[in-house]
Amino acid sequence: MSRVVMAAALTASLLVAVPASGTAADTDYTLAIDPTAKGATIDDTMYGVFFEDINRAADGGLHAELVQNRSFEYSTADNAAYTPLTGWAPTGGTLDVVDDGARMNERNRNYLRLGLPAGVINSGYNSGLAVEKGKRYDFSAWARSDQPAGTPVHVGLTDPAGKDLAPPVEVRVKGDGWTKYTGTFAARESSTTGRLLLDAGGTGTLRLDMVSLFPQDTFKGHGLRKDLAEKIAALDPGFVRFPGGCLVNTGSHRGYEAPDFERRRSFQWKDTIGPVEQRATNWNFWGYNQSYGLGYYEYFQFSEDVGAMPLPVVPALVTGCGQNRATDDPELLRRHIQDTLDLIEFANGPADSTWGRKRAEMGHPEPFGLTHVAVGNEENLADEFFSRFTRFRAAIEARYPDITVVGNSGPDDTGANFDRLWQLNRDAGVDLVDEHYYNSPSWFLENNDRYDSYDRNGPKVFLGEYASQDNRYSNALAEAAFMTGLERNADVVKLASYAPLLSNEDYVQWRPDMIWFNNHASWGSTSYEVQKLFMTNVGDHVVKSTASGTPWSPEPITGAIGLSSWATSVAYDDVKVTSADGRELFADDFSVDGGSWTGNGAGNWGVVDGRFVQSDTAATNPLMTAGDPTWSDFTFSVKATKLSGSEGFLIPFAVNGTGNPFWWNLGGWNNTRSAVDGGNSSRVFHADDTRIETGRTYDLRVEVRDRTVRLFVDGRLWASFTDEANKNPEPFRQVVTRDEATGELIVKVVNAQSNAARTKIDLGRGAWVVPTARATVLEGLPDDVNTEFTQPVKARQTQVRVSSSFTHTFPPNSVTFLRIKDRRR
Incomplete structure (x- = not known):
């Protein structure tokens, strides 16, 4: 079991008490x-934004391109539902997508081959291409024709019925070499279901690639969807963290020069710069293809456009986000370190340096002013990650001593991996450590003082990803309460960014999200409103205040009882609940069918030989509950036997639906540790190294008196505590x-x-x-x-x-x- 607290598996905590009627007191x-x-x-950079290409945040989102799969590179290797013609449909003739010697370049391998006459139509993202009356849209495509007289191509912007939304564009493709053809549509009607039609006449073969439709009106003319970019700019972010996130350090880590153009490789910034027709495409960790039309140059440019510090994240060759693999190829590690040094030169180098020249050729001769680079993201293999991080850091600091190299503490707010990474960062004197956590609203309310006790002389905190687990206003309120603690501790917490930033409502891999959109509209969540209020009213320093x-009024601990386990088969018997004066409140010896118990649908429960058995060793918290949620001052006893599996017993008590129950976890963490935690304080009250033997029957007893709990194992007092936390x-x-x-x-x-x-x-x-x-x-x-x-x-x-x-x-x-x-x- 990775964490003690599992209240979310049972019930959502009561965050806000809503009066039954009348005016609030x-x-x-x-x-x-x-x-x-x-x-x-x-610091001016206290609050920023984190952009990751998740929920179609880039293609179909911030990247203003309207055509989906514009270079025909979609593949079943990326997504089982994909084909090279995803997003496209034939309108006549013969066509196929091929990868042969006539391709455009080594990175843009697929192209569309049409046997003329033939046509094809693209429907974009969401329900279609969104166009607005009076706006202009630039069409472009790369094409070649095997006909000496050329091939006429009629390009239309239509609704689904074929009605023109703008006067069509006519082009003639001449010559059998790849050439870019352009035109402009002036929309005379608005539509959210537009289509881009290419209808080629004549005979012979026409080849098409990189078919594009782009609005002329983009954010500061730099190719980003205006309404989305403006909402981000309105936050006045102090930094932009990019490009992730899990997509940064997941994948095979194959080189971008791999001859078979290996998919599922880590994000590599060199794939994403230069002319768009020469950029790679790649599998995305979140289950779709990404075109890299929004690349590192655009990220730097966007950061500059909104007045924010750019903060790129580079892969550390240790996968995170639950994959937990490390790559041990020393040459690959050397190359990735060199790529990172080249990235800094691309951002900051003079226009006559190798990589600074590439930046200048793209239109930005002046440096971008990069000051921070983060290495890795959410690695669970603490020592493996840190050994590689140390190599990156040493190389960067040797050549660029003014660059701050950011470490991280893994994907959770606590735990062994978190503690180990913090120790390694602290011992190495790392300047800034990236923390990530996504927790319940009650956690954010309860942890306002999280950073009060952090070492003022140790590494500073970059809270790179955080959010409470929904987009309701109650979530935003909890986040706002937590942010007051971030500001109070601004000497420790130097950077903070809510995550994720964007979500297309039709392509959701993760929620909650700060800004939502479809192909024609965007809106800020309640969390966006909170973030905007804090980010645009930061102040220069904290002023002492006390509230x-x-x-x-303390209330006694109340609730029903439960039985559960974690990746373990268990048998329970002789359950009894008595009042403080000895009256029997509940009893079950499982001589019948266990019908007094209610489950959460997990596991495989049944009465076997007079015991209540959970036999599924893969189930995590297959909870069964019984009794009265109003019980107080009670004693709960049960006989428990481990049958097989990796852990021990999970005994919840004080289950009442208005907050977190208490969890007595005997033999947790792969049977290496035991603890009791929970209640509305979500604290760990006691922990030790008690282990559970397979086949042995244990007598377990829980005594609850007012707000004091005593726990017994085989008649011996195992722990005693008083929960003095607020009820809410x-x-x-x-x-x-x-x-x-x-x-x-x-x-x-x-x-x-x-x-x-x-x-x-x-x-x-x-x-x-x-x-x-x-x-x-x-x-x-x-x-x-x-x-x-x-x-x-x-x-x-x-x-x-x-x-x-x-x-x-x-x-x-x-x-x-x-x-x-x-x-x-």
């Missing part, structure tokens, strides 16, 4: 601010920063509950402020989701009366930023 808080107490400096917590995670979070340019305090308050937060705010003696403050507020219901057609969660501006001491009521389920200006500035 007020909860009283205090917020004391000391404007004279300067805290951590916040009261949410009043809480703290919903009221805040941080205060100062904008030196405007002289404003930025008071940032997250109220992630359905009660209003009436707050007395004290700016301290001597504060002299302008009596009206500008407020930016996000409000909504916890289940609100922004869509193409409705965005219930959007920032609104208002004015608030303020003074050195004033009371303000923060609405239920809200994020509020108050910009309070010093009257002396």
Whole structure:
């Protein structure tokens, strides 16, 4: 079992308590601010964006190309549903896709061969090509004809019925050498279901490749889809991390010069620069083909266009993202290290250097100003990765000592691999360590103080990927609460980026996502609204502030009972639950059919020889529950026997559907460690090296009294603890920063509950402020989701009366930023 906490397998934690009816009550808080107490400096690059080609974020997304599979390189080797004509359909004649000596170049091998007369039509992405009335679109294609007089080609932009959306373009292909042909459409109608038609007349053979339709109106004229790029630019990102992510270091690691043009190789930046018709295509880790029309030059250019620091990620030759393989070819490692040095020269080298010249030839003679390079992404093989990372780092620092080389801590927020990687990074004096985690909303609320205890003298944190696991407003509220902790610890957390950035609604490999789109529209999620609010109101340094917590009346631990396992066959018997005064609440000796138990559909449960047996050794948490979720002050006993498999017993208790149960995990982590964790604090209360023997029957007993738990194994006390955590995670979070340019305090308050937060705010003696403050507020219901057609969660501006001491009521389920200006500035 990779992690102790498995509450998500049972039930979602109760994040926000919604009143049954009527107006939400007020909860009283205090917020004391000391404007004279300067805290951590916040770098201009604190918040950024992470772009990965996932969810069709590039082709069919940010890359403005409208034609899908423009070079006929799709293959079943990339996706079982693909053919070289995916996205295309014949309209007559004979055609086939071939790879022979007449190909365009070694990297663009496939082309379309038409026996004339013949035609073909492309439907783009989503439901078709989106075109807008009055806009202009540039057509291009590479072609060759074996006819001395040439071949006429009628190019149309039509709707599905064949009606022209723009006056057609007529070209004549002359000569049997590859030549680029161009034309422009002026759309006279709008459509989201457009088609690009190529209809060739005459006789003989026509060859086509790199068929393109591109809007003239792109972001700053640099080939990116305007609405998507503008939404990213509106975030005012301090950095752009690219191109991934899992697609960076997965694949075979074959060279881009491989004679068989091996697919499924790691992302290699040299494949992605130069003329687009000479760029490679590649299999994408997320299950589709990527054209590299959006390549490293475009990433650098986009970073520059939005005023952000570029932060590329290069493969470390150790696969991550669950693949867990290391490549031990020393020559391949040497070449990848050299490729990374060449990348830095491409970004920063003078225009007369080898790779700087290639950048200049693409239109950017001045350097891009690269300062950071990340090596690797989410590796689980800590020592194997770090030995290679060390080689990269030494080579980079020897030639480019001003470049910061970023390490990472794997794919999780905790665990043995995480601890080992942090130790290796710390011992080696690495400057910046990339952390990634995708967790529940309750985790983000509970971990506001995660970085409070980090070593101020150790490596700094780059939170390169994080998000809570949905796109509802409750998720965004939890993320906002967590971000106040990031800012409070800006001396430790130097960079942070929500992930993923983009998702095409018809090609979803991962959710949640910050910005959603189809072929004609885009919209920001509720998390986008939170990110935008934080990213555009950062401030220059933290100001000391202290807030009261949410009043809480402790309630006893309550809940039903459960039985489970992890990759292990187990047998349970003689289950009994009694009250504190000895009354029997529940009993099952499995002399009948186990009908008192309810399952989650996993595993293979049945009564065998008077025991309740789970026989599937591949099942992970095949949970069965029984009893009353209101039980309190109870004793739960069970006899447990391991039959086979890799671990031991998993005993949940206090199962009530309003929060995390407790999990008693005996023989976890491949039977090397045991622990008890959970409850609404999601803490580990006790852990040791207890192991479980196969075939031996254990008497297990759980005693719950109020909020104190005692656990017994064969009559011996194994652990005792009192859970003093809040019943629900703290919903009221805040941080205060100062904008030196405007002289404003930025008071940032997250109220992630359905009660209003009436707050007395004290700016301290001597504060002299302008009596009206500008407020930016996000409000909504916890289940609100922004869509193409409705965005219930959007920032609104208002004015608030303020003074050195004033009371303000923060609405239920809200994020509020108050910009309070010093009257002396």
